[in-house]
Amino acid sequence: MTSDVKEIFSSDSPPAPAALAAKVRTLAPSMTRSMQLVAEAVAGDPAGCAALTVTGLAERTGTSEATVVRTARLLGYPGYRDLRLALAGLAAHQESGRAPAVTADIAVDDPIADVVAKLAYDEQQTLADTAAGLDTVQLGAAVAAASTARRIDIYGVGASSLVGQDLAQKLLRIGLIAHAHMDPHLAVTNAVQLRSGDVAIAITHSGSTGDVIEPLRVAFDRGATTIAITGRPDGPVSQYADHVLTTSTARESELRPAAMSSRTSQLLVVDCLFIGVAQRTYETAAPALAASYEALAHRHTPRTR
Amino acid sequence: MTSDVKEIFSSDSPPAPAALAAKVRTLAPSMTRSMQLVAEAVAGDPAGCAALTVTGLAERTGTSEATVVRTARLLGYPGYRDLRLALAGLAAHQESGRAPAVTADIAVDDPIADVVAKLAYDEQQTLADTAAGLDTVQLGAAVAAASTARRIDIYGVGASSLVGQDLAQKLLRIGLIAHAHMDPHLAVTNAVQLRSGDVAIAITHSGSTGDVIEPLRVAFDRGATTIAITGRPDGPVSQYADHVLTTSTARESELRPAAMSSRTSQLLVVDCLFIGVAQRTYETAAPALAASYEALAHRHTPRTR
């Protein structure tokens, strides 16, 4: 394995530093009702919760100690004690930086200027969450696999299909053999061709899109290195993924479908993957990039003014 | 008990924020030998001590639990538990001091964690720039035109093509007739069909992509309302655009092609456009969104867990 960079920013399994709110949102769907209560309380008022004992937090959320401990575990801590320590650290952090106030949901009657501001803010938030929640070890592994892959197949449908295409375009541009499959049937047909040394990447926000899981499963069975980019790391897609890259799950509103922020998150992950690969294949990537830029220049009509 | 020296410095009962080391020094003279051992350990390695239990810290300092608790009391905390929480907060603070200089360009030898941080930062910056530079009047006009359009044609090639597809997907989802053209020839062919009341949208970062300008020109000549989404509002594309929406042009580096941030910027503009349209057509958009969500739910396999 590649043991060069990691460790710099903790990450892997030990508790997340400031990504707690994001983590809560990511994991919320896989939580039971009462665990969500606890998670919300924790995300909503870290400082306050840090002052509470298990029993206290259980009472405040109207649940039991057992549930509190279970939630702490789900969030990646060995137990409540450690979650509490993390909360204390988080509280100290919060104190320094105050956040703006564009957090409200987008409403039907918002003036257009507000829409722009809120949307931009939300997307920025999504980016921050994604960056904070991204496991750099997994990412590093994915980069390593992709850099040396004989070929790279990418699966995605719906909105995720565009992300897949984006990745394929970029990888092709630096000289790798990448293909984004849009037709699920053809994707499976092609996945059969994969073997050890190849890479298959599935992109699905829900983590349970059958049309995407199926080709990944085939690739996995064939011995290819499989990567899942999903907002639900506990979803079925992860079964067949050697490396799971988690995208953030921002809150959605009626007007702002989840697809919107998940796309932003997916693109960031995909960009990171791309840059990582470009770094590793710099010798060939740099000239290839330059060449493709050169080729494009001729497709542009000279500017007027 | 003798209550002579304490209280000298700062607070009384509330825990010290970051002045712990100072407090230790102030109080040291009034401490017994073994308490000093504990205090030194705490001041010297807050983070490390935060990870220890009473027993652990007692062992490390070669003292007993009782002494540790006594020291915590002397430092102004109700007990060791609270001292520990404070230490955790302190440790978190220290950590935040070292930022990896996220404003710098992405280098070939950047560790993967830095790449993630820098990329996220850059994209956030791009979003902020775009939101700030977006002309809401133009956007409003574009929204108005699109909301009532008989049909909407979208042109984009390369990376911008994906943005166009994204917009088309979303508009279709709320019941509008939108189509993203990828083939320049077909785009022109179709543009001929447009007439007053229709909308044509061209997406080009450079503002001078011939393949995109050409269909827009045809649409413009046919009397359709034309919209350009470009990073160069002074480029040729604007000649044929009734409304110009400006995307931001972030600096690019060798590893980070301009396409990356322009895509982010374009997507934000496109999202704003979409939300605006959704607001205006809320009556039909809301049920359509709900329906499409419903339809998708059946394409997902149930979670395993």
Add this chain to the structure above:
DNA sequence: CCCGAGGTTGAAAATATCTTTCAGATGTGA
């Protein structure tokens, strides 16, 4: 040199807190 007051210290008991277990409650799909 011995003694004891005053203070310090840690072993162990007492308490508080956290974790695990388990059986009943609550869904969920056939």
Add this chain to the structure above:
DNA sequence: TCACATCTGAAAGATATTTTCAACCTCGGG
């Protein structure tokens, strides 16, 4: 509706923290 799986909290069990208390220094005076 039943069978099955999951969720949940009460209470038992395990740890961690606090308190207690007697041993033990330390240091002056007899």
